[in-house]
Amino acid sequence: MTHIDVQSALAESLSMPYHDLVTRRTGAAVRTFIELQLSGLADGTVAFLDFSRIGVLDRSCADEFVAKLMLPLTVENPSRDGYVVLHGLSEGHLDSIEQVLHAHGLALVVQFPDGIAHLVGAVTEVERRLWQIVMVSGRVAVDGLAAETGLAIDEALALLDSLARRRLVRREQDCYCPLGTAA
Amino acid sequence: MTAVITLPASLDEPNFESVIEQLAAVPDDAKVLVDARHCRFATPYGLTALLCLAQSRLEKPEFAPPEEESTASYWARASFFKYAEELYTMRGTVPKARATGATDVLLDVTPVARNEDVHAIVTRIQEKATQILTNTLDLEPRATMGFSMTLSEACSNIIEHAGRGGWVMVQRYNWSKRRVGRDVVQIAVNDAGVGFRRSLETSRARALADRWDDAIALESGVMNAVSRLSDPGRGQGLKGIRGWVHRFDGKLTVRSGKARIAPIIPDWDDDVPRQDDLPNFPGTQLQVIIPKRVLSA
Structure with missing residues (x-):
């Protein structure tokens, strides 16, 4: 698990003491900076991106930074194995991020101020339910999940693998674990 | 002559x-x-x-x-x-220009040509406007974030699409004697660049259109979030502006070339949704008017 302060990344990537994530150019600069940091992490590491010192986050910047940071991680065979969790988001940040996630069919795990993790973005109700069971269980195998949800094992497996490919849960051998917990 | x-x-x-x-x-x-x-x-x-x-x-x-x-x-x-x-x-x-005390100019005429300009504009508007937006217009703190986003997205469009620098200004008015009957804030973000029609010339909307003119280009870009780039994440900025203006009972107008559209017309105004065949003026001219929030009893 590693913590990345987004405001520091913003200031360093543009060499200016900015606090607002606005414009596509800024988003691209911050994404490139953070991608470099993520590339130095061990496989399977969960990076917590901390937005608590960020003021405004507009949608164009959110698209260029957050959505495009996640897109390469969620392809069938990603070039690296990393996970991202967002925290320190304001209501305004969340609104921008949700819109761009939906535009790309992406979703993300967001840790709210109460410490509870939520799934935001493009997810179906059944995906959200499975994800919540994984969160509550901590570590769960597919047969247990299928029994709890009433889904066929093949169906539950396909959905869980999809959640894992989308970087919303971690697959550890035959089990699925929430992000940010010990495997 | x-x-x-x-x-x-x-x-x-x-x-x-x-x-x-x-x-x-x-x-x-x-x-x-x-x-x-x-x-x-x-x-x-x-x-x-x-x-x-x-x-x-x-x-x-x-x-x-x-x-x-x-x-x-x-x-x-x-x-x-x-x-x-x-x-x-x-x-x-x-x-x-002489310094004065309290002023209704929330952002004086400011050039928009570079990425740094947008950062400076957002910083300045937050420093100067937050108090007026919350205390005078009774907008929620969340609305002031939307206000800054509207400015940043509109200014970003100049940098991304206009092909030449533009201008932004924000001012508060007391419109108690007008139909709206309350204070308003006006935002203008204007440029003399290529305009919507030329900017969207390479878009999918253009390829599919039987007819292509300024009005159709404006509607494609402003109403349907079409961008010249096929990336599904594009077009979010204007969509966000429309949503924010609508949520706060505001008015949005966009003029480009020979057309002008008013995608958001509130009850307190009687504009027309679309005008074609106007005299040509280069670039894109965007205006947002946000009135003081009416507090429910």
Whole structure:
């Protein structure tokens, strides 16, 4: 698990003491900076991106930074194995991020101020339910999940693998674990 | 021979059309004199559009400043002359900007040409406008975030798509005697760049359209979030602006080339949704008006 302060990344990537994530150019600069940091992490590491010192986050910047940071991680065979969790988001940040996630069919795990993790973005109700069971269980195998949800094992497996490919849960051998917990 | 373009006494968004009409009769390379001597009032839209007018001329135009001292003084305080003196040849002297106390100018005339400009604009508007937006317009803190986002997205569009720098200005007005009957904030973000039609020339919307003109391009870009790039994440900025303006009972108008649309018309206004075949004016001119929130009993 590693913590990345987004405001520091913003200031360093543009060499200016900015606090607002606005414009596509800024988003691209911050994404490139953070991608470099993520590339130095061990496989399977969960990076917590901390937005608590960020003021405004507009949608164009959110698209260029957050959505495009996640897109390469969620392809069938990603070039690296990393996970991202967002925290320190304001209501305004969340609104921008949700819109761009939906535009790309992406979703993300967001840790709210109460410490509870939520799934935001493009997810179906059944995906959200499975994800919540994984969160509550901590570590769960597919047969247990299928029994709890009433889904066929093949169906539950396909959905869980999809959640894992989308970087919303971690697959550890035959089990699925929430992000940010010990495997 | 110099063509004289006479400004109306009140230079706001609707009345700027009379300026464009006069310009339409003048060849692009003709010398023009913009006569503001009898102008008494100008909104952010009017002032920023005047700078766009100068940018659009092949030959540097001349400018006769307002004769009314208070008008000229306000234009100076709004930083209009700071940039107008670069773009126009001034006829006569213009007053120097003098610092005043409380002002309704939330953001004076500011150029938008680089990424850093947008950061500076968002920083300044948050420093200066948050108190007015929350205390005077009774907007929630969340709305002030939307206000900053609207500014940043509109200014970003200039940098991304216009192909030339533009201008932004924000001002508060007391409109208690108008139909809306309350305070409003006006945002104008204007440029004299390529406009929606040319910007979206390579878009999928253009490829699928039987007809392609400024109005269709405007509707594609503003209403349907079409971008010249096929990336599904594009077009989010204007969509966000529309959503925010609608949520806070505001009004949005966008003019480009020969068309103008008003995608958000609140109950307190009676504009028309779309106008075609207007006289041509280069670039894109966007205006947002947000009224004071009506607090429910």
